[in-house]
Amino acid sequence: MTSGPIMLVPVCLVEKNNEQLRVNQKALKILRKISQPVVVVAIVGPYRTGKSYLMNHLAGENLGFPLGSTVQSETKGIWMWCMPHPNKPNHSLVLLDTEGLGDVQKGDPKNDTWIFALAVLLSSMLVYNSMGTINNDALEKMHYVTELTELIRVKFSQRLDGLEDSTEFVSFFPDFVWTVRDFTLELNLHGHPITEDEYLENALRMIPGDNDKAKNTNTSRDCIRCFFPNRKCFVFDRPKYEKELLAHIEDVLENQLNPEFQEQSKNFHSHILTHAKIKTLREGVKVTGNRLLTIIFTDPGTRQEVDMEERTLSMSPDSFYVPVLSEAVRLLFLRGYQLGLHSNNFFVFYFPTFPFQDTIEREKKGLLLQNEEVSVNCCEARLKQLSGPLMRSISRGAFSVPGGHRLYLEAKKKVELQYNLGSRKGVKANEVLQSFLKSQLAVEKSILQSDKALTAKKKAIAVERLKREAAEKEQELLRQQQQEQQEMMEAQKGSLKEHIAQLEKKLDRKMENLLKRLENNLDHKLKVQEKLLTEGFQKEAEKLRKEIDRLRDELDDINTKKSSIVSQILDLVSSVIRVGTSADTLLDVVRNICDLLRRHFS
Known part of the structure; x- marks a missing residue:
């Protein structure tokens, strides 16, 4: 439901026309659009006491309700400013600035009583603004409370059941705040400091005595204490001592005001926005902007009658008969009486006659359909x-995902739960809900089908992803194994090279030793041959020559084999290193080379 229009400036709610109070139709249209509960704060008090400034401060604006710099009253009738409540979400704040009481330029002083009565009946918190101190003069100016309570007593004394009980209407009276402007006294009583609330309560103490003055003073005090059980007091220093600046205080920046006044204004502002309650009727029904119209129209001071359309409430048909009957009696009462004043100030009512039962049935049927x-x-x-x-x-496809059907059901269930938890939905609550749920069936079916398709696709994608990840892991493992094998082969190749080099050195040493022995042996035999020839042993020398030739052939053969074997070993190792082979094959090559060397050079 809409909260209502945003008002940039106040509008007149109740205006004076030829000394008669009339409701402004523009304001009615604004109130009809406010479906949220309303917190209504009204301010009353003598004219030119700074009421409009306090209301603008509550609205958070310097300008809004008109201020004035002369002795002439600016506000006429009742002005209204509606806005979202800054501290209560889904609530509206309605500020009512009233015409100053006691204006000497007024034609009909009775308008003050009706202005005050409307402020009391409309508000959930009433602010009474005065100047100076709370003394007998200030209390005597609160005679409007006495007149209001007398008016209400007369009205209740005319009820069909004959009951008169002040608690009947005290229950829907607003909380009461007394603000004292330009306060110059010290909050001190009998030498002890007191609070602002204690200052108010002390001022409302009854004065002993039976004289007329004491009775008149005590009457206002008793009415305030009786009909406003919830009371609060705020005192304010003078906001600015420079008269020329004070005359145009709306143009003065807040930080240019006296620090004491700033702090007092802050406390007042905080209290009102924190403690002002929702406006309720006697039955405890929370008032919206639309229902606020009922109070305005019902009040005789506006000289207008309430339309049954404004009284329509959402309730079950079985409980309609009693409200309809009560409403018919109320309309009979309102349409029948003519307000007059006798010398004793009692109200007299005249009742016409018309078909009572037919009216009830007609109103009942109309209200049932309208309800x-x-x-x-x-x-x-x-x-x-x-x-x-x-x-x-x-719309943005938030449920077009795997598992979207479950998300949709949760979101729809939340809407249904919030709807069922709401109050005052009336007789068509379940029917409207079922119609809404039925309208969602096609959407739900589409989301379910999409969910199934997307879920199956998601599973297939997941399987493929797992396969791909497994293959990638296998490839990575193989790569690691190959890398490790390559590293091992490189290490083995290095080891093989070193081993071959060692064998080659060892072979060289053995060959050198062998050749050296053969050469030494050959030299020895040559010397022996030479000696035999010298001594004439030709036959022995020839035999020795053959052995020398054999040694020379053996020496040549050893040199040839050495070069060939070394060349073969080196070629084999180079080929293995260049082409690459497994670790086992390398080991076999090493073993074969070692055997070869042992066979030939052991």
Whole structure:
């Protein structure tokens, strides 16, 4: 449901026309659009006491309700400013600035009483603004309270059941705040400091005595204490001592005001926005802007009658008969009486006659149909508001994901739960809900089908991803194994090279030793041959020559084999190193080379 229009400036709610109070139709249109509970703060008091400044401060603005710099009263009638409540979400704050009481330029002083009565009946917190101190003069100016309570007593004494009980109307009276402007006294009583609230309560103490002056003073005090049980007091220093600046205080920056006044204003502002309650009727029904019209129209001071349309409430048909009957009696009462004043100030009422039962039945049928329409409109508006996030999620495809059907059901269940928890939906609540749920069946089916398809696709993608990840892991493992094998082969190749080099050195040493022995042996035999020839042993020398030739052949053969074997070994190792082979093959090559060397050079 909509909260109502945003007002940039106040509008006149109750205006004076030829000394008669009339309700402004523009203000009515604004109130009709406020479907949220309203917190209504009204301010009353003598004219030119700075009421409009306090209300502008509550609104958070310097300008709004008109201020004045002369002795002439600026505000006429009752002005209204509606705005979202800054401290209470989904609530509206309604500020009412009233015409100053006691203006000497007024034609009919009775208007002050009706202005005060309307402020009391409309508000959930009433601020009475005065200047200086709370003394007998200030209390005597509160005679409007006495007149209001007398008016209410007369009205209640005319009830059909004959009951008169002040608690009947005290229950819907507003909380009371007394603000004292330009306060110059010290908050001190009998030598002890006191609070602002204690200052007010002390001022409301009854004065002993039976004289007329004491009785008149005590009457206002007793009425305030009786009919406003919840009371609060704030005192304010002078905001600015420079007269020329004070005359145009709306143009003065807040930080240019006296620090004491700034702190007092801050405390007042905080208290009002924190403690001002929702306006309620006697039955405990929370008042919206639309229902606030009922109070305005019902009050005789506006000289207007209430339309039955403004009294339509969402309730079950079985409980309609008693409210309809009461409403018919109330309308009979309102349409029948003519207000007059006798010398004793008692109100006299005249009642006409008309078909009572027919009116009840006609009003009952009309209200039943109207109640159903109001219930449907209310419930559809509430469902539209609650389902807004769900619809936006559907539009942007938030549920077109695997598992989207479960997410959609949770979101829809949340809307249904919030709807059921709401109050005052009326007789069509379930019907409207079922219609909404039915309208969602096609959407739900589409989301479910999409969910199944996307879930199956997601599973297939997951399987493929697992396969791909397994293959990648296997490839990575193989790569690591190859790398490790390559590293091992490189290490073995290095080791083989070193081993071959060592064998070659060893072979060289053995060959050198062998050749050296053969050469030594050959030299020895040559010397022996030479000696035999010299001594004439030709036959022995020839035999020795053959052995020398054999040694020379053996020496040549050893040199040839050495070069060939070394060349073969080196070629084999180079080929293995160049082409690459497994670690086992390398080991076999090493073993073979070693055997070869042992066979030939052992």
